[in-house]
Amino acid sequence: MKLQDMRSTNFSRFAAERNKLVHTFGALAEIGQEVSNKHNFQETIRTSLHLVLGSLGIMRGGVVRYTRFENELNMVSARGLGDDFPFGMSLCYEDERQFLANGLYPIECDQARVLPFFQVYDRSIGQAKIELFVPLVVRDELLGGIFLGEKASGEQYTSYDKEIICAMGRHIAVAISQRNLMAELERRADENRRLYDDLKMTYKDTVKAFAAAIDRKDKYTEGHSVRVGKYSEIIARELGWGEEEIEGAAFAGYLHDIGKITVERKIINAPYRINAKESSELNKHPGAGFEILQPIRHPYAGVPLAAKYHHERLDGRGYPDGLYDREIPYIAKVVNLADAFDAMTSDRPYRRRRSAPEVFEDLQRNTGKQFAPELVTALLRGMMKELSGESKDKTFRKMLGREYMESEGLMPIVRTALNGLAPTSPLTFVAYK
Amino acid sequence: MTEVSSQVLSDSQGTATVFAGDYLNKLSGERIERECRAKLNEGCREIIVDFSGTEIVNSIGISILMGVIDAASGIGARVVFAEPNKMTTELFDMLGLTRHVEIRA
Ligand SMILES: [Fe+2]
Numbered sequence: 001m002k003l004q005d006m007r008s009t010n011f012s013r014f015a016a017e018r019n020k021l022v023h024t025f026g027a028l029a030e031i032g033q034e035v036s037n038k039h040n041f042q043e044t045i046r047t048s049l050h051l052v053l054g055s056l057g058i059m060r061g062g063v064v065r066y067t068r069f070e071n072e073l074n075m076v077s078a079r080g081l082g083d084d085f086p087f088g089m090s091l092c093y094e095d096e097r098q099f100l101a102n103g104l105y106p107i108e109c110d111q112a113r114v115l116p117f118f119q120v121y122d123r124s125i126g127q128a129k130i131e132l133f134v135p136l137v138v139r140d141e142l143l144g145g146i147f148l149g150e151k152a153s154g155e156q157y158t159s160y161d162k163e164i165i166c167a168m169g170r171h172i173a174v175a176i177s178q179r180n181l182m183a184e185l186e187r188r189a190d191e192n193r194r195l196y197d198d199l200k201m202t203y204k205d206t207v208k209a210f211a212a213a214i215d216r217k218d219k220y221t222e223g224h225s226v227r228v229g230k231y232s233e234i235i236a237r238e239l240g241w242g243e244e245e246i247e248g249a250a251f252a253g254y255l256h257d258i259g260k261i262t263v264e265r266k267i268i269n270a271p272y273r274i275n276a277k278e279s280s281e282l283n284k285h286p287g288a289g290f291e292i293l294q295p296i297r298h299p300y301a302g303v304p305l306a307a308k309y310h311h312e313r314l315d316g317r318g319y320p321d322g323l324y325d326r327e328i329p330y331i332a333k334v335v336n337l338a339d340a341f342d343a344m345t346s347d348r349p350y351r352r353r354r355s356a357p358e359v360f361e362d363l364q365r366n367t368g369k370q371f372a373p374e375l376v377t378a379l380l381r382g383m384m385k386e387l388s389g390e391s392k393d394k395t396f397r398k399m400l401g402r403e404y405m406e407s408e409g410l411m412p413i414v415r416t417a418l419n420g421l422a423p424t425s426p427l428t429f430v431a432y433k
Numbered sequence: 434m435t436e437v438s439s440q441v442l443s444d445s446q447g448t449a450t451v452f453a454g455d456y457l458n459k460l461s462g463e464r465i466e467r468e469c470r471a472k473l474n475e476g477c478r479e480i481i482v483d484f485s486g487t488e489i490v491n492s493i494g495i496s497i498l499m500g501v502i503d504a505a506s507g508i509g510a511r512v513v514f515a516e517p518n519k520m521t522t523e524l525f526d527m528l529g530l531t532r533h534v535e536i537r538a
Pocket residue numbers: 256257285310311339
């Protein structure tokens with residue numbers, strides 16, 4: 001061979017080597033990018049498999065993910081393995097031990113027949129012409145594996161090929177590890193959510209039991225706490241609060257009078273107007289309620305404050321602290337209205353409940369003095385929706401009784417009250433006809 | 434850019450021509466492979482992959498082409514790579530694809 005020819009042969013070999021390097025390093029760079037971009041796990045693995053096969057001209061292959069609970073390798077992505085290739089492949093303890101000992105390096109399937117795995121799946125591996133299996137081991141953990149078939153060139157895998165496969169395999173292992181981590185996080189978040197839901201259920205049951213206990217102590221106002229809870233819920237819903245807050249308002253209502261369990265039964269049940277001394281005793285119940293509720297961790301904010309301030313008035317003439325309008329926690333204003341509405345619409349030891357016209361006149365008269373206008377509007381609007389059939393809810397009917405709800409002229413009364421409130425409330429844009 | 438689905442044409446002689454373009458180099462290139470398989474199933478016995486508009490073929494492209502080769506060889510159909518540039522031809526040669534296809538300059 002002439003020197004000239006030798007030079008040109010050397011040059012073209014060098015050029016081919018260079019092209020090969022550019023090609024494989026391109027694939028290596030892309031696989032790294034693919035994994036760090038974290039689109040969709042399936043797509044990442046599919047792309048990665050293309051890159052592994054395409055970088056070295058490997059005719060077929062597949063990526064499997066190891067699931068520890070089932071001790072199984074599950075196919076994530078496969079190319080050219082045929083429909084008969086198993087989707088899930090079981091591993092025994094010895095297989096796992098050997099794969100871990102081997103680490104992330106290609107195993108020649110032909111030479112690994114001593115392992116149970118290669119004996120059990122000998123036929124499938126043979127049929128798919130799999131030559132290499134790469135256990136994806138990272139930090140002593142088996143995450144999955146890569147099956148690789150023959151090269152398009154028909155040549156044996158070189159040690160250079162195997163190094164490239166290892167480098168790419170490490171990226172795929174990271175993708176699987178990330179996926180496992182995400183799945184674990186999701187599982188824990190799910191578990192936490194379930195736990196939180198359980199806790200909330202326990203809380204609800206406890207609160208309802210408490211409400212029932214309060215109401216039992218006060219025989220003339222049986223069901224008062226539950227009704228105040230329901231009315232508070234309606235007001236909150238009409239105010240456009242979120243579901244959590246609506247639930248919170250209901251519970252604030254259920255518990256508002258919990259302080260009454262510290263007040264003597266004969267004062268609560270007095271069938272007459274109580275005297276000043278008894279009255280001052282009864283007026284301690286908001287503070288007592290706060291003392292009871294404050295140390296408990298409630299899933300809803302404001303429950304203890306609602307108990308403490310549910311007898312405050314906008315005009316500062318309420319108790320225990322005589323707070324003015326903006327000083328009163330909003331949830332306490334909601335419960336205050338619900339409480340007053342129930343007091344007016346239910347029988348008391350010393351008087352019958354008031355008629356609908358009286359109630360709505362009272363509400364209107366005290367709007368701005370005791371009650372916040374938008375809250376009165378919200379309550380009336382809730383009632384109007386039920387009366388007009390706009391809402392399928394039957395709360396008022398259940399609380400007030402059919403007779404009261406069907407009493408003549410109730411709808412015009414509520415409508416008049418609502419429209420009468422319009423100028424003072426931003427929430428009454430829609431006049432009821 | 435033309436829709437990938439219009440990249441496969443077939444004539445009455447049972448030959449399907451695929452324009453590789455640069456579609457091959459992305460995951461979406463799998464569509465070309467799927468369509469080739471469909472043509473083969475319809476009875477097509479020759480697949481021509483036209484590289485006249487292809488500047489470079491990356492690893493994803495190679496993998497998809499091997500899928501086409503695999504599908505064709507399974508039923509004894511022929512694959513022709515038409516007009517690949519010099520660099521692409523060298524790459525096919527280096528990776529051994531030329532053992533399975535006919536290169537048409
Ligand atoms: Fe009270």
